[in-house]
Amino acid sequence: MSMKISVPRVWREIKAHYLLEATVCNKCGKIHYPPRPICDNCGNRNLFRRKLSGEGEVLTYTIQYIVLEGYREYAPIVFAIVKLKEGVKILAQLTDVEPENVKIGMRVKAVLRKICEDENIGLIKYGIKFKPV
Amino acid sequence: MRPARDVGIVGWGACIPKFRIKCSEIGKTWGFPPEYHGGLIVSEKTVANIDEDTTTMGWEAAKNALVRAKINPEEVEAIYVGTESKPYAVKPSITVIAEALGITPKILGADLEFACRAASEALEASIGLISSGMIKYSLVIGSDTAQASPGDVLEFTASSGAAAFVLGPRGENTVAYFEGSYSYITDTPDFWRRQLAPYPMHGEQFTGDPAYFAHIIAAAKGLMNKLGLRPSDFDYAVFHQPNGRFPLKVSVKLGFPKEKILPGLITPMIGNTYNASALIGLCAVLEEAKPGQRILLVPFGSGAGADAYSVIVEDGIEEKVHLAPTVKELIEDKIYINYTYYAKFRGLISKFSF
Incomplete structure (x- = not known):
């Protein structure tokens, strides 16, 4: 069974996944990551794009041992809610840290890493993960 | 050049x-x-x-x-x-x-x-x-x-x-700026990886003298002749580092004392990072060098070729060291x-x- 990565979707999400590009409501100021076309706070459709800092801290986390097909070599995967210094909270994987050493409040920074590969002939999907500072 | x-x-x-x-x-x-x-x-x-x-x-x-x-x-x-x-x-x-x-x-x-x-x-x-x-x-x-x-x-x-x-x-x-460079390339079968082969092969007896040493020495001597410099004019020398032994040996052959090699000799702690090997060594040297000092940099690649560079450190380097x-x-x-x-x-x- 092969894992299938949607090539158009990977391409469409490059700015968000490589550069942490968010959308910001120019009416109420809410930052949306992943980017949204419409503000879910005030309904405004006029949002602009902004790169996030990539610096933040772990608010909470969970460790996934039973993973989706195609992710076994990455297991265990640490998923965290990271609060960036802009105040926005984002869901992301942690890397370069052993699960037993993850701590709430740990300072982290964004790094580009492989997210998954479509076997050995398909696309490699890259994106932002967070590692301890 | x-x-x-x-x-x-x-x-x-x-x-x-x-x-x-x-x-x-x-x-x-x-x-x-x-x-x-x-x-x-x-x-x-x-x-x-x-x-x-x-x-x-x-x-x-x-x-x-x-x-x-x-x-x-x-x-x-x-x-x-x-x-x-x-x-x-x-x-x-x-x-x-x-x-x-x-x-x-x-x-x-x-x-x-x-x-x-x-x-x-x-x-x-x-x-x-x-x-x-x-x-x-x-x-x-x-x-x-x-x-x-x-x-x-x-x-x-x-x-x-x-x-x-x-x-x-x-x-x-x-x-820092590049004072000059000298390249030396020949067809030498010391190391290769064929299409679809997962791992490289090494040409055993070609690895040392005819490849690494011949090319690095020719490039370094060529550069020094062209610029009218001697080993004593350099404060540091950084060579490609496939292991810890080769750079020390080539430095002896070229007449560089050990203390000019050790600051940029990183492979003993991290292994051979191939295209980053000599360049991480240069990073390490830049992080301790003082303005006015001269660095010899000689990357090498199998197949084979080497480039020698003379790099002169300039003012302002110390302020950048701890930015990253x-x-x-x-x-x-x-x-x-x-x-x-x-x-x-x-x-x-x-x-x-x-």
Whole structure:
């Protein structure tokens, strides 16, 4: 069974996944990551794009041992809610840290890493993960 | 070669993966005699994490170089990565790196291949582009996740890492400049990897004298003759570092004392990072060098070729050292793994039907 990565979707999400590009409501100021076309706070459709800092801290986390097909070599995967210094909270994987050493409040920074590969002939999907500072 | 206008280093950065395996662990796994690897003068090596590759390490080194350069990344007009471990056989690594640095689309770029010397070719090409006035800044990356067949003696040293440099016209923001360079290339069958072959082969007796030593010595002597310099005119010398022994031996042959080699000799702590090998050494030297000091840099690539550069350190370098992680800090930040994790991280374990 092969894992299938949607090539158009990977391409469409490059700015968000490589550069942490968010959308910001120019009416109420809410930052949306992943980017949204419409503000879910005030309904405004006029949002602009902004790169996030990539610096933040772990608010909470969970460790996934039973993973989706195609992710076994990455297991265990640490998923965290990271609060960036802009105040926005984002869901992301942690890397370069052993699960037993993850701590709430740990300072982290964004790094580009492989997210998954479509076997050995398909696309490699890259994106932002967070590692301890 | 001397450029029409001086070109210098504006920023530098390294990426040294966090995971390490001790050479004694590799030797024990494959039944080598204890301390069989002692002669290589490499005690441990880096291992790229399961989610790291040439692209991600190149990005991280480039990010550090751009922080030290203190320029708007969009001013970079060319980006090159020298590697012999491209994640894709066909699809550039630099497009991902450039996109993730936010410096696309008005930019030149390519992945270059010349064994461990490809990033040095990128240095030469960038010096030419900048010197001619075609571009202002170039980003040169050397990045590799070096392959080694399990159980091969190469496995003691083949490691992972990246180095990056922002080059620009010599001026207020350069911290070192290239005084001159000298290249020496021949067809020498010392090391190769054929299409679709997962691991390289080495031409045994060609590895040392006819390849590494002949090319490095010819390039270094050629440069010194051309510039009218002697080993005593250099404060540091950084050679390609396939192991810890070869750079020490070549320095003796060229007449450089050990104390000028050791600051840039990084392979004993992290292994051979191939395209980043000599360049991480240069990063380490830049992090301790003083303005006015002269550095000899000689990367080497199998196949074979070497380039010798004379690099003169300029004012302002000390202020940039701690803007990004130093080589010393990166070396000390480590997690040891055993051969089982190493095998998983290096993709040595075949899974079946899931």
